[in-house]
Amino acid sequence: MPGRTASSTARTRRTTSTKNLRNSSPVTEVPDEGPDSSLRRAVCTAFADSQKSTAAHRKTCIALRKLQESCCYEVSSSKKKQTEEFDADDFNREVIRCILRILPVKKAEPVGDRVVRFLGTFLNEASQKDNEILQQDADDDALPETPTSVLTTQILSTLLPLLQAKDKTIRFRATQITSHLINSLDTLDDTMFQQLRFRLLKRIHDKEAPVRLQAVYGLGRLAAEVEDEEDEDSDSDDEVGAGVLAKLLNILQNDPAAEVRRNLLLNLPLTKDVLPYLLERARDADSTTRRALYGHLLPGLGDFRHLSLTHREKLLRWGLRDRDEAVRKATAKLFCERWIEDCAALPAAQTSEEGEQDKDGKKVPVASLDALLELLERIDVVNSGIDGGIALVAMYEFWKGRSDYVDYVSFPDNFWEDLSPELAFVARTFNDFCRTAGPEDYFGPRPLIEMAEEKLPEVTKFGFLLEREIKNLIDAAMLAATEEEDADVEEDLHHREFVVEQMLQMALTFDYSDEVGRRKMYALMRNSLALPDLPEEVTRLAVEVLRLVCGEDNKGERDFCGVVLEAIAEVHDTIMGEDDGTDADSTEDSFHSATSQPDEDDTIVVAQRKAKRAKKELDPQAEADKAVREIMVNMKCLHIAMCMLQNVQCDIEENVHLVTMLNTLVVPAVRSQEAPVRERGLMCLGLCCLLGKNLAQENLTVFLHCFAKGAPALQATALQIITDILVTHPTLLSDPAASDDSESEAKGTQKLITKAYKKSLGSNDGNVQSTGAIALSKAMLSRLITDTDLLKQLVVTYFDPDSANNPQFRQSLSYFLPVYCHSNAENAIRMAEITCSIISRLHTLRETYLEDAEVEEDAGNGDMVKMNLIGQMLLDWTDPRKIVGFAESANVVDAAAGAAQTHYIVAENVLERLVTSQPHKDEKKVLFSMLNKLHLPANGADPERVKTVLELCAEAVETKVSPTITDKNYLTKIQNNLIKIMHDYATEERGGGGAEETVLETTEVDDEGETTVHVVHGAEDEEEEDLDSDVTQLQQDMKDATIGATTVGFTTGIPDAEGTRIEMEDSEMMDVDD
Template identity: 40%
Template sequence: MSIADIFDDAQKSGINHRSLTKRLHKLEAKYEAQNKHSDFEEEIKDYVLRCLEVTKSERAGQNIVKFVCTYCAFEQSQISEKEEQDGDDEEDTNSVTSQILIMLLPHTAAKDKVLRYRATQIVSQLMGIVQEIEDELYQAIRHELTKRIRDKVPAIRLEAVCALGRLLENEMDQEAQAAQEKSRNSEDEEMLDDDDYEELESASLLDKLLDVLQNDTNADVRKALLLNLPIEPKTLPYLLERARDKDAAVRRVMYAKLMPNLGDFRHLSMSMREKLLRWGLRDRDERVRKAAAKMFSTLWIEQVAKTNAQTETQINEGIVPSIEGGEPQQPKKKHIGFYNADIPALLELLERVDVINCGQEDGAGQEAMSEFWNLRPDYVQAVVIDDTFLAELSPESAFMARTFYDFCARNPEQHLIALEENKLPEVTRFGFHLQTCLNNVLNMQALSEDEVEEEAIQEAEFICEQLLHIAHTLDYTDEIGRRKMFESLRRVIAMHDLPEEITKLAIEALRLTCTSDIAGEKEFIAVVQEAIAEVQDVLTEDKSSSTNEDNGTNREHSPADDESFVSAQSELSTRSDATARPVETQAELRTKNMTPEEAEAYHLKEVLIQLKCLNIAHTLLQNITSDFSSNISLDTMINTLIIPALHNQQAALRERAIECLGLACLLSPALERANRSVFVYCMRKGHDELRISCLKILCDCITTHHTKSTDTDNGQAAEQVDLSPFVKAFGYSAEVQTVATTCVAKLMMCGFYKPKIAPVEANQEDEEEEGGEKVVDVFEQAIEAATEAGTKGYELLTKVKAALVADARGKEQIEEPRRQS
């Protein structure tokens, strides 16, 4: 069989390439015996050149490339065996592989893209085969391939970066050696001229490939570099950055393939671990989310479990690692499958991802653990939350218990199994543990900064938050447990020293302990208002105790003494300075006999107490649905707490008060109509944060209480929507403009905008003859005003309008204009 016959068979199929390689090698031996090896090389190069003109889609060209690479790999193995037998380390510069590379290099810069692609492809694959190569040929190949990473054809760039990725390891070793030599010869730096320095700086292949990894427009090129670049401290940030790549396939490869090759995840920084979880679990592509969940649930947990299992095995076998050394250990068998469920390993994993930060509402810890319980049923079976577990809570174990309760709440069958196996404690016992944790927080806050660390307080508060989250998922059909939780939560709400988040969670849990009917809601409102009164009484108690200690004398009784901070009355219709004046008078009377330092501390505490009360009221209004007409005590809370806070000079109090008033207006249409001007005034006179809050409140009130245009018979709203506050907001800062345009777009999409088609000129003349008045839609005016002013986000309004018009056309809700006769 001749060389032509061998190449003819090789292009048909890739199955018989090995046998054809042996035949070609025998022919090469015959040519060498006849001293015609150069003829053999020329014939081989001739057939390789013929395949360069074959397009990428042709299967024959791909088969020839594979055959050439198979033969060159066989030749390299033969050369290595010969060198081992003869003991000769000299490079064989006349090998067929080297000759093919030399022949292909000029074609990598050809004008024809097919020639460039095939030449670059063969060179790229041959560079993964050769073991030794001349320095001059290496530099020439490196130079040509470096130029190809900027080629306009993505397939050529892909082959070039694959080849350069194979060369990079050697390149990095050379750079390390050069850096060492430079450090050793730092005293002789003047011996190197400027040209040498420029050559060293421009020769950094890694920097060029990293630039391609960041900026190449083709996803396959970035993916190839992601897999071929070595994992080094310098390259690791660039590799992990691909978790935010614009292409979903690249992001999935980063989680599915790069992370297993990375090794132990504990080498990463804690912030990077948290970012990888957040980016992956919240990705818009489902496959990326699955890859990130698998990384957390299988790769990371198994790495921790492996370390714990090896440590436990060494302890059981009596093997203690020694620095001085000892007898060499026997190689252990590779573990197959998952390690046994190890709860300490899970707790260590949660500690490694900083669960205190990522376990918050905006963190990715909850999503990670939700996927973890779904993917690891062995750990679900291993969890046992009993009294011993709750008595020794840590931030990690508390978070694990909270996510496990959430998992059981989403899966009723699993919840029944956990109850049958006594994995979950009773509600009564849980209430005792919750009270113990709350007392621990209060005790820590009572200590000075020298006696307790801030980190310990943060951990104790986090544990309480997780237990309160668990309280949201408990079954309160047990009356004894319900009463225990009710009393514990009632006391928690009245504690003014507790953080706002704990108080909020306690109020939400308290609502669950009450019945869902009207009577239960009235009980809930009464308990929360009692807690507000107890919190406000802290100021009165502090002042009375300080007065008795400092003065020791009785002063004349004043009518203001009979009124506490919560006893001021005012009607909803009257919001004048008379509401604020009694509060200011009481404050002046209380601070009359105090030193300036004591008065300042008292005013600060008063602001904090009022802010605490407003936060409680805010959470209360978020968790009720009844109208104010059915509960007069809510009116009292508005008059004595929220409205006075609106007149306060503290910005934080005004912001929280306006939010509370907005929630109240959502529950009462009459209250919304009476206080609409308040929101408009605060929007005009307040700062940007207050303006944004007012705009959102006005939008929500319109959405809740106003009648949509499609709800009436004639297609017009009973009360026209007032968009003047939103239009005025177009003249404020960019953040306010964005919120204003978003609110208008929301109202349009909620059905308050009735799309119309602009009539033709004939129709306009008919309307004028009939004497009809042209009705201008307020939304049309708002869109026109936003467009003319160039408001930030005005494009959203035009897009929403176009979408609504198109949707109405499709549903035949708009009359088509009459045709001109």
Template identity: 30%
Template structure:
């Protein structure tokens, strides 16, 4: 029986006999509780009836030695609590109990309101406060519930905290004598082991939260807001986190943590955040959030894996729409704003229908307008809405003039304006217009020529922002008749930039007019020689040297952008040969300008991706760069080497440099370099080579496993993220890959055990048991993805079991033997196995148990259970006595008998 019930019972036994009329009134209370538990529609009527009974009881008093005794009031309170106590043991979720608790809350609210309006009997307390039957009833009921809040029965605790939370809606102002025990009780229940009780505690705490003065708290005492905030962040139960989220106010000190729930593991909570907490009613103006917060919310919401969460996020974004919608985003990184805008186009169809891009729209161009137009055109193109596209897009010729006007304004700004908002905004406008220009219809020859000429002039400008080079190249690539013509144009541009505008244009025109590739290459070299002579003449002028390096860097950026779009071989485009020999190769030898050297390396790598002959000639050069330069250059070099190995046939690529077998050594060497960024790039490259089947080496696979599980790479998140994806995909995609992983499990576990012993005790290393479980899981044949024509290898874990048993038999480390023995129960046993190998395994188990027994009982029992599972799984193969002499004559079992003989 709960503590509260025992108190009531004792009080009733010690009381004097009640007057008959009071008994009659009290007998009316239980039927009311009986009615309200069945239907909530009668609550109002029964509240009024119960209040009348309370009034009648309050009129019954007796005179005692100490004055007037409130016999009737005391009897009503006692009877009411007896009826309520019958509900307390009822489990959560029973509707009749929930209705009774709701009725109690309604009654307390009603009787409190009536008591304030008219008190039948008012008695002034010691503190001078006027008290009546209603206030005394509420206080007594609350204290009575508090006395049973720590009951052992979880149902009693749940109903008490539930009732207290309901009562807090009616208590109004609470004096300190009642507030402190209420607060203490609810805080204690907020740490209850039952999630449902913690939920009710939050409901109660949220009602006390608003009236708490945090300045009056002790120094180390957490506020109620902090308690609820911690529950929202850290409680393991999703239902508790959801209720805490609902009841936390959106304030500066809580908003960051509330927004972080957009990454909560519970999809319902994520949906609630977008649809209820951050809806237009609670957040009418998105400016209460920082730009970073808005972008994180949109990115997380629209990128959520659950459709319901994505829809809720779209609804939230729809509530933000207004004239200044795009101004609330950071358009310097427009991905999030683009996702938000596309979401609006998908959910608010009226926006798509109402958008009109008239002449005034294009004449008064702002970053927001340019972005809106570009995203809208992309949306229409994706949805193949050709009619709307034709209506909103301007004529190509006029659009080219518009881009030219914006570009002229951009380049008229001084170099020192490059970091100013005006320059950044204008650069963004030009970029968006260039993106839009790629998708225009160039059937109009006049418009096509105008746009081609404009893009060529823009890319020829030395002051063109670097971010616009690739966009201009996209326009040229989309307009050019062929790849060959595009390369000729860019060679012309590079010549013009290197020799200066006037002389370069004349030379460029002569190059373009020459159809013979060899003659064109000769002309380019002639241009380069003249420029080199000009630079040598100014060898003692540092400013001239710097200017020349800057120009060459710009040319390399243009060439790199071109090479990214070339699909044919360089043999088909010999016009580019002069650029390689006279611009790209010399930049690699420039030790004074690291940026020039790095960009030259990138351009050479892009050439090698296109041309295998050049890749063979340059491979040794890239290898040398691994030991030269800074870490950034080494990382780029590693990326280049792995890309070359992926693009070209490895045998052909290295046939003049090294045996194919040594390529594995090169890869392992790069992987072993102790630079976090370099290790991450090398791990990704190695994973691609292994997963594609282009390369395999057991040592390389083991090296990747050791890197993934090493405590030294805990902070190397790119490496960890790559390998955490790679190993399951590698193993579950192919039985062959799984067999290869199985072959390295035993030696890898041994190496991991050695590493753990060498760790600093303060390092938070993953336990060996957890590492070993990962290896066992990756080799589980039942997890291989089923594909037509591919059967998974059921024997993998059977062979792994043999290797693990050999480890148990030969190792002396007690903890390692214990760890390995625990793995046996995790193994997948195939339907059929070789009888001799099975029998030899059983003999090995029995020899371990008798000649090298395990130290602890748990391990011995695990080994015994594994033997029993073999007997149960293969009864026919193990029902007869095992002929050990016959087994010893089988060559494939020599390793097993070698272990047994050494025991």
């Protein structure tokens, strides 16, 4: 019987241990709340009813108010017997007792919110009734003390200590009740006001976002009050001295919780000092907060004209270009409805007497052209209405959202008599909307194209109108040249230029099938280009209109080039003729030469001419003026030539006009000593190279030389030209039909180009660096540059903290790197091969960054991305599931050649790094975290690569490179699943399985360290059981055998169809070449 005795002893010991454990647990002491009473039951019933539904709150408030009156005021004799034993303190005590029961209710429970709402409603109504009762006795200079005010003070005094409770639920409910009471009541005691401010200011820094949300909700009401001086007890807390409003504005800018920022946005007072902080939320990271600004705050702000011009422009630009569609719609609605009605308020009030009203009795807004013009003026359409400006987007949304204005606006003759910038912009945007909008953008009775043809003038009439405006522009330009530093003249010139630009933009959309109108526009554009005072933007648009008028065929292109070259020659003669033909000395010299005596010695005449020429050359002012004039004429002619080259597509060698321009204008400009002329000439030469491969091949070294020796601006231009040439003529780097000499020359050129790209990425100039990144992105996406070292440098520079102050560089690469890897399997493999070296390089870079004494203090500012995040980004870029063309489905193994082996390559490189090197512990931690995220699809790599990874994994397990048990488990699980994949290969080689065997198998290690294996089988159940047993046996054998230099061999217990066993020797597993 000893066994029974021992068992009984064990049970007795366990029972005693459990009893001692229970005895050691703390016992919650329930405080004495006094005997039960009818008042307690009535108050509890009211609070119980309040949590069921908000619909019965008013009825419950009336019942609870009757209880309060019966306890605080004298009642009739019939009810006195029932309530005579209870007073105001008893009622307050029971209410507070019920409030304390709300505090443990979690945030997710709606009953707690209902009770809080009921409490605020009750105290508000009870306070109003108390004031009515005591109104005749109340002193005007002091607030009377009422039963409800006493109850409110006791409730807040009870909750104030609980605002700092350890339990987050208690803190949340206490802060919620306090803030709700502050916003529900009209008056507060001064002492309580200071205590609330002190306590709530501490809660705005609470670690729980819901607590901070409720704290700022209560402080938002206090912020509107006049702030008192520092509290006497504030010496113990440094933050209390600061104003409530200043701290709330700081929370508005820096709180990580979007709901906290949104609550402040909607509850802070709308003052002049606070408004700029509120408008900043238009760039908030949370889309709901941005939508709250555009959908709620700004429509209720009042007249938008009180905002500054900068704020109006920024709000429109940020809202209409927001990534969230709801924000864009809210901004468009704000512009189309609220802002236009602010401008139309006075005209609408004047015309509303005859007026239309909608079903709700509201006045229907009346379309007004004057209001529209004022709106455009308020957003500075002259500056925001250029190409790419936000006014174009705003007006498109306006025409789309206000179909009444589309039907209302018209363009009679008096409309064009004195065009202002706003009128011209209305006509231009109306024309663009009618010609580009879809049927879903307008629901009117007539098609938009038909409406545009009817309302706008025909081409011939439009040509005369445009001719008049161009003449006004030239007159204004000549006046501005004579009247220096006259602001009004400069503004008028700017307005005239904007009007002509808008009309030329309209001309680009017209149909020139009418021969009369086409000839008018043809002559007008030809004559306009010959004007030397025509601004550059107007010149560009005039060239585009002329190209459209000449026709799209080859004949029209040759005609276009001839006309433009004639204009260039005329501009050159006009400007330089002012120096040669109107010179007084030249005129006098010619006169004396013509009237000299016939018998005068020729040498004397020649000597006189030389003396005058020498005198003229010695005049420094004349020489300076002539040099400036030469620069001006070259810049003007080169600009016209550049605009022409941007609108032609023919081969440059087949167009005699282009060859002439190249030899007489472009080449001398490239050789010029003046930097602006040389840079513009280089751009023209680059455009010419795009039209001819031979010319590009001859001048590619010129652009490389300009990049190597030029200034930063010239370097950026040269990089753009080189990349455009390579994309247009890709055979310059690799031509399959080229000879050996040409091929060697192409390799040399490619080496120089690669060197230029590397130099641009390491440039100290931000513009050159960002231009180099964008240019290299184009070349790599076009598969013109496949250098892995260059790709590695690109990625390392992307994460380098020195590039943090170059947002254009990082933004361009943020788009390029994932697109580059996911668009092509070869690109992803290329990235996978350098992943491990990138991690090693960046770790060294981060160590250097943190060792710097000046940077170490700011190491947490986020300039250097954390290594774990870098590893996850690299894995995401090389994820085979995201590569275009990869199909991990049944019977599709090589949908994208090599796409499935990217993470096998990463695993091989990471394991090799862990086994053959001694990385730093931080780097090793990153590498193991990457192994945990690998996705290894079945049949994703060839057996040799899988075997290599398996050997490295086994060696890593043997050498104990894993610093923790978790990392060791990762290696073991990956190793076992790689063995299973090898088993599938072995089965397939023996002829087993086939289509009925394993179709799809994926090895992926989850976050928790568990390896998930997805297997889809098509065989019978018996075959599945055999396969499971084989895998189990194989894993058991693997535990007893180690693949490495000291391993003799191991045997896999995998029976084939005849019951034999296949022995795999160590030499076979280790010999990768076999």
